[in-house]
Amino acid sequence: MSADIVSPSLELLRVTDLHAFYGESHILHGMDFRVNRGELVTLLGRNGSGRTTTLKAILGLTSRRTGSVMLNGRETIGRPTHKIVQLGIGYCPEERGIFASLSAEENLMLLPAVGSGGLSMDELYAMFPNLKERRKSPGSRLSGGEQQMLAMARILRVGAKLLLLDEITEGLAPVIVQALGRTVATLKERGFTVVLVEQNFRFAARLADRHYVVEHGRIVDMIEKDQLEASMTKLQGYLGV
Amino acid sequence: MQALYGQLLVGLINGSFYALLSLGLAVIFGLVNVVNFAHGALYMTGAFLAWLGLSELGIGYWPALLLSPLAVGVLGMVVERTMLRRLYQLDNLYGLLFTFGLTLIIEGLFHHAYGNSGSSYPVPEALQGGTNLGFMYLPRYRAWVVLVSLVVCFGSWFVIERTRLGAYLRAGTENPRLLQAFGVNVPLMMTLTFGFGVALAGFAGVMAAPIYQVSPSMGSSLIIVVFAVVVVGGMGSILGSILTGLGLGLVEGLTKYFYPPAAATVIFAIMAVVLLLRPAGLFGRET
Numbered sequence: 001m002s003a004d005i006v007s008p009s010l011e012l013l014r015v016t017d018l019h020a021f022y023g024e025s026h027i028l029h030g031m032d033f034r035v036n037r038g039e040l041v042t043l044l045g046r047n048g049s050g051r052t053t054t055l056k057a058i059l060g061l062t063s064r065r066t067g068s069v070m071l072n073g074r075e076t077i078g079r080p081t082h083k084i085v086q087l088g089i090g091y092c093p094e095e096r097g098i099f100a101s102l103s104a105e106e107n108l109m110l111l112p113a114v115g116s117g118g119l120s121m122d123e124l125y126a127m128f129p130n131l132k133e134r135r136k137s138p139g140s141r142l143s144g145g146e147q148q149m150l151a152m153a154r155i156l157r158v159g160a161k162l163l164l165l166d167e168i169t170e171g172l173a174p175v176i177v178q179a180l181g182r183t184v185a186t187l188k189e190r191g192f193t194v195v196l197v198e199q200n201f202r203f204a205a206r207l208a209d210r211h212y213v214v215e216h217g218r219i220v221d222m223i224e225k226d227q228l229e230a231s232m233t234k235l236q237g238y239l240g241v
Numbered sequence: 242m243q244a245l246y247g248q249l250l251v252g253l254i255n256g257s258f259y260a261l262l263s264l265g266l267a268v269i270f271g272l273v274n275v276v277n278f279a280h281g282a283l284y285m286t287g288a289f290l291a292w293l294g295l296s297e298l299g300i301g302y303w304p305a306l307l308l309s310p311l312a313v314g315v316l317g318m319v320v321e322r323t324m325l326r327r328l329y330q331l332d333n334l335y336g337l338l339f340t341f342g343l344t345l346i347i348e349g350l351f352h353h354a355y356g357n358s359g360s361s362y363p364v365p366e367a368l369q370g371g372t373n374l375g376f377m378y379l380p381r382y383r384a385w386v387v388l389v390s391l392v393v394c395f396g397s398w399f400v401i402e403r404t405r406l407g408a409y410l411r412a413g414t415e416n417p418r419l420l421q422a423f424g425v426n427v428p429l430m431m432t433l434t435f436g437f438g439v440a441l442a443g444f445a446g447v448m449a450a451p452i453y454q455v456s457p458s459m460g461s462s463l464i465i466v467v468f469a470v471v472v473v474g475g476m477g478s479i480l481g482s483i484l485t486g487l488g489l490g491l492v493e494g495l496t497k498y499f500y501p502p503a504a505a506t507v508i509f510a511i512m513a514v515v516l517l518l519r520p521a522g523l524f525g526r527e528t
Binding site for chain 1: 330405408409411412414415416418419420421422423424425426427428
């Protein structure tokens with residue numbers, strides 16, 4: 001990795017030699033990567049390579065983790081999950097994590113602020129007009145697309161600077177995936193920093209500045225946006241597509 | 242007919258206590274995932290603190306109604322913070338065993354200090370006497386117990402189901418790890434919820450003091466029935482525990498009138514039938 005992309009003053013997230021465990025299973029074997037302010041970075045890899053676990057380990061949701069996760073220059077490895085998140089992280093979990101017993105609006109209002117400059121309700125309802133119509137519906141009655149919009153909206157309200165998005169296009173209709181693509185592009189323009197775990201490579205390729213390739217719980221390669229065309233053969237080998 | 246109404250009132254009173262206790266158990270089980278076996282012992286502690294306050298310090302019923310649950314709640318939070326918390330990552334059988342052990346210790350201490358004979362607690366002056374309704378005589382204190390239990394139970398239900406504070410509890414009940422991953426201090430929520438649940442038990446204890454004898458074993462005889470109520474209603478269901486508590490109290494009262502020998506077992510018979518037909522309980526979600 002060349003030094004000019006990852007100068008320390010721009011750096012928001014730095015993961016160094018991160019190991020993570022679920023009970024006795026050792027899932028991450030020394031992850032190393034950095035994300036600069038305002039960057040959109042993806043974690044690519046096959047199923048089971050450890051991408052989702054990487055996001056969970058950053059949040060302290062795995063049963064044990066060692067190594068270093070620096071957020072905004074602060075070490076988070078010894079902190080409990082809620083204190084890490086309060087440093088300014090918005091997390092959109094796999095399968096969206098909408099609380100079924102809460103209405104759409106309750107889901108949206110539930111999260112405490114983790115920073116300043118969150119989007120207002122008016123801005124959010126302008127960005128996701130469906131949510132306004134459905135605000136009284138219980139979370140369990142929302143469609144997959146509505147749930148995904150809600151999962152995005154609720155982390156934009158709280159003033160998070162770093163968004164961890166896990167498989168946000170999974171199982172959604174193409175028209176909704178396109179809408180999500182526009183949303184993520186808007187967020188990038190607004191200066192959010194994003195780590196995207198994505199199965200849909202075409203979706204990720206259009207948006208990302210850099211791609212990290214994950215295999216067996218390690219970063220094995222890094223591909224920049226402008227090298228993407230040239231690296232397709234190599235990448236197909238990694239992803240097995 | 243007099244006797245029938247009388248038994249219905251007794252049923253309603255018992256049902257009020259079942260509802261208060263199973264509500265606390267449901268809230269605790271929902272968020273903290275602990276089957277709190279010490280609930281009966283803490284109910285007894287609430288009653289005892291009221292009795293001790295009156296006999297040793299001259300603290301009357303009304304202050305005790307507030308102070309005693311407060312003390313029980315604080316005791317619960319200390320236990321949660323220092324001991325119970327260490328068991329969360331284990332199977333919830335360990336939480337049950339721990340709280341069962343705690344029950345033996347608490348009851349043993351009171352037994353050692355005050356013996357097993359019950360003491361009576363006077364009905365507060367303002368609630369003495371009663372009203373003749375024509376078809377039956379209604380003691381004022383008993384009417385008060387039913388009324389206050391209903392207000393507290395449905396008030397708690399309203400707060401949990403309809404307010405922002407309750408939304409945290411519902412979300413935490415569904416998925417505490419995820420709620421924490423949104424920046425909510427879930428460990429603190431668990432402490433406060435455990436404190437609130439056992440404070441309800443302490444509150445029920447003070448309410449019960451003028452009706453039943455205040456004795457170290459008053460909780461253990463009640464808690465078995467309350468667990469049956471919780472099973473029938475559905476573990477963790479808030480509204481279910483309230484309605485089932487009141488309903489089974491009434492069923493028990495009716496049985497006492499129509500077929501007294503079955504009165505002590507009817508709740509367990511219902512529990513067996515519910516477990517056969519609807520294992521998740523009447524109000525529980527099938528999983």
